[in-house]
Amino acid sequence: MMKADLILKGGQVLTMNPAMPYAEALAIKADRILKVGAEAEIAKYADEKTTIIDLKGKTVVPGFIDTHVHLTDFGKILAWLDLSDAKSIEDIKAKVKARCKGAPKARWILGRGWHEENLAEKRPPTADDLDEAAPDNPVILYRREGRVCAVNSKALTLAGITENTPSPPGGEIEKNPATGKPTGILIESATDLVWRNIPEQSPDEILENIDLAFRKLLENGITSIHWIVSSPSEKRIIKKLAERPALPVRTRVIIPYGMLE
Numbered sequence: 584m585m586k587a588d589l590i591l592k593g594g595q596v597l598t599m600n601p602a603m604p605y606a607e608a609l610a611i612k613a614d615r616i617l618k619v620g621a622e623a624e625i626a627k628y629a630d631e632k633t634t635i636i637d638l639k640g641k642t643v644v645p646g647f648i649d650t651h652v653h654l655t656d657f658g659k660i661l662a663w664l665d666l667s668d669a670k671s672i673e674d675i676k677a678k679v680k681a682r683c684k685g686a687p688k689a690r691w692i693l694g695r696g697w698h699e700e701n702l703a704e705k706r707p708p709t710a711d712d713l714d715e716a717a718p719d720n721p722v723i724l725y726r727r728e729g730r731v732c733a734v735n736s737k738a739l740t741l742a743g744i745t746e747n748t749p750s751p752p753g754g755e756i757e758k759n760p761a762t763g764k765p766t767g768i769l770i771e772s773a774t775d776l777v778w779r780n781i782p783e784q785s786p787d788e789i790l791e792n793i794d795l796a797f798r799k800l801l802e803n804g805i806t807s808i809h810w811i812v813s814s815p816s817e818k819r820i821i822k823k824l825a826e827r828p829a830l831p832v833r834t835r836v837i838i839p840y841g842m843l844e
Contacts, residue, residue, distance in 0.1 A: 587628040588612050594638025599645055609643065646806025654810045654834075655817055658792030659784070661799055664694030666724060671703040675724065676716035683717045690788075691781050692717055694724040697733070708733045710767025723777055732774045734767050742777045751776065789820050797831045807833040815842050 587610035596606040598619055608625035610617040617628055629635060664682055669675045675697055682692050699707050713722045713735035721738040725731070739745075746763040750756045754772030758765050769777060784792070800808065812818065821836055 584627065585612060585617060586630040587617055587625075587633050590625055590629055590633055590635045591638055591643055592622050592625060592635065594641045594643060596643045597645065644804070647804050648807040648809075649800070649805050650809045652800075652808045652810055653813050654793055654796050654808070655789055655820065656813065657799075658789070658794075658796035661795045662693070662792045664692065664724070665696055666694050667696035667727065669697050670701065672706075672708045672712050675702075675708050676712060679713060679716040679722060679724075683720050686720060688719040690720060691738075692720050692722045693781075694722075696727050697724060698727040707731075707768050710734060710736050710739060710765065713767065723781070725774075730771045730774055732769050732777070734769060734777050736767070738777050738780075739765055739767065741780045744776060748776075786820060786823065790823060793820070793824070800832050805832065807835075809835045809837055812836060812838045812842060815844075818842070 589611040590608060591611075592608035594607075596609050596619055598604060598606055603619075606619045607622045609619045610625050610628035618625060664678050666675055666678065669678070675694075679692055679694070686692065697708065699705055702708075707726070708724065710733075713724070713733065714737075716722075717735055717737070719737070720735075721741055722733075722735040723738055724733045726733070734742075744756060744765055746758065746765065748756060748765070751772045754774070755770040756765055756773050756776075757768040757770065800806075810821075812821070818838070824830060824834075
């Protein structure tokens with residue numbers, strides 16, 4: 584009898600089999616289920632090398648299937664810094680600094696979710712604050728609500744924003760009233776002045792984001808997806824993924840008719 588690498592017991596296994604909707608335990612070998620059944624029956628598949636996990640009454644379900652995922656967009660969002668839990672500007676700076684540590688100097692650092700009401704300083708982070716955390720990387724961090732962002736000096740320079748730059752229609756480049764120097768806070772249409780300077784991601788960056796997306800899907804029990812392709816450029820990324828020996832998530836690709844060339 585083949586022995587299991589892993590046995591789950593002590594809970595409820597949802598089988599999706601009408602003849603036996605629930606079981607007490609299951610045995611797994613590599614990436615295959617050997618047997619589902621009563622604990623006494625599954626115990627026969629154990630040896631000294633088998634890992635046995637007591638579910639303590641929890642339920643095991645089959646992997647979920649997400650039938651509509653824009654994988655590149657999902658990965659891009661996950662790659663942004665999540666600042667929703669920041670309690671101070673120092674928290675924001677720490678997260679930015681940590682992200683810069685593993686990034687090439689020219690790479691943009693993007694984030695979202697801060698709000699001055701949640702910060703100990705009760706003010707937005709400024710360019711001076713962000714310069715301390717990211718002297719070599721351009722940074723743009725969006726506020727939780729409203730079309731407002733905080734950027735550092737590197738981002739301001741790349742956007743060509745100086746003390747002489749007028750605020751665009753429908754927006755504001757916030758400036759220090761004493762010096763006229765931009766503070767790094769951009770409001771409404773002024774945010775576009777920086778955003779339009781962010782380059783398209785390289786294929787390697789997109790692949791990094793997709794790997795983030797795969798990990799997040801698996802963390803939430805999603806083992807199969809239908810990837811809805813949003814742009815022709817994604818087809819090149821799909822070809823690169825197809826060269827890998829395997830993917831961590833079963834992936835079906837749906838390409839709109841107009842992109843089939």
